[in-house]
Amino acid sequence: MIVDISRKILIVGLGLLGGSYAKALKRFGFHISAVTKEQSSIDYALNEGIIDEGTTELDPKIIGEADLVIFALYPHIFVEWIEQNQKLLKSGAIITDVTGVKGSIVYKIQDMLREDLEFIAAHPMAGREVSGVENSSDKIFVGANYIVTPTDKNTPDGVNTCLELGRLLGFSNVTTLSPEEHDEMIGFLSQLTHCIAISLMTCNDKENMEKFTGDSFRDLTRIARINDLMWSELFIANKEALLNQMDMFLSKFNELKEMLETEDVDGMRKMMRHSTKRRALFEKK
């Protein structure tokens, strides 16, 4: 089990999430190493004492010693890394990730992975509007969800290791979903909301609107400040599930529009009461 602190943990990609993992795990005394693009990220993390060693190279020793490898990379870079470098990993190592989409990644990685390695996917639903290891913090996991998405290629030991990792990191809710359930849920709760926010933010470029804005519009567009590189990749990686959610939203929005056109007050009020009732479920506990 992972609680054996003699296990060596390698983090590939030392950004906001990778750095936050390092911070949270270092408290337990694990040996933590990192492979990342920028030397400045390594320097920062060494200085802060959240990693024991790090490199910007494909160092066979650092990579080959790790018992648990956490990939905190963009989806396509993660896939490329495994294709090109999995030969460097130690036999028996467990691999996990932080990718926000699952179906299009999990099976691809598991299919190409060496027989003596196990990939158990996870999605830590935590983040901030800033990036980089310098902004990392283990506080971002408090109150957040950690979702493990096993397939029938996973072993009970692999799944349990990943669940325990989520608990050690400090996540408040640690659960499992199938990759498909995960993608449907994330398509609705996260990706559809971003699609709506950016459409609302760009659909009316009239000047001076900002002078009259109140909290409603601000709330609906907070996430319209968006990392275009990351989100366009995530949307495409979850294309089918997201298109399905977009259609469901469109159908409801058009229903409301039709009720307004025909001045169907009863229909609108019924929808608003449904909305009010359902929203109550989503209040922060």
Added chain:
Amino acid sequence: MIVDISRKILIVGLGLLGGSYAKALKRFGFHISAVTKEQSSIDYALNEGIIDEGTTELDPKIIGEADLVIFALYPHIFVEWIEQNQKLLKSGAIITDVTGVKGSIVYKIQDMLREDLEFIAAHPMAGREVSGVENSSDKIFVGANYIVTPTDKNTPDGVNTCLELGRLLGFSNVTTLSPEEHDEMIGFLSQLTHCIAISLMTCNDKENMEKFTGDSFRDLTRIARINDLMWSELFIANKEALLNQMDMFLSKFNELKEMLETEDVDGMRKMMRHSTKRRALFEKK
């Protein structure tokens, strides 16, 4: 001018907004009276010292003595009140309101109003998620917009009285717009956002979604808890402007959907960068 504190102010409809007006204006020493539906609202306001007298009846003395009359009623009740009771108002009285839509109300009221009265419309863009005079507070005007919507039937004195009222109430921004500009703005910033929030909240009734929700979905649906009676009336009272805004949103949302279908990454990234740039304008100062 209204700063003459010997002027008597009558508030018709002593709810959250009417009560907040009373609180804010009482500080200056005005004589404030109220006509409202419930005796308990009058009792509360008398007890708090925010009105000098109040009635649930159509008291000819209270109504006939007012120099400035503020209507804080639902739009159709406001129109009915004027139709049936304007005979009770004092010659020369200035009338204003708090209605959240303008085009469908302002001209109707001005057309039916006695020649010796003046209606100058205003929209105080302030509110809370609770209602009733018991929840009233003059703090809700701080940081908020107060918009006066004159027509060519208004006099400079009427417009100035209304602008000064907004400043006395404590609004941070007091401006004028035409009724049509107002309705377009409110259709976009307020009503469209509510249409989106209730559609999002009701488009997917799958169970257990609330277990995985994060702040993005919560932000986009905060206003999905909605007063169905009031908002269905406001939507219909601004039907043409709102339908226009809904179409603009639909067109942009469908554009994004098409880019996702064809995997047009460059197009999506361009839209996201536009969104990010435009959102920066709407940050709270």
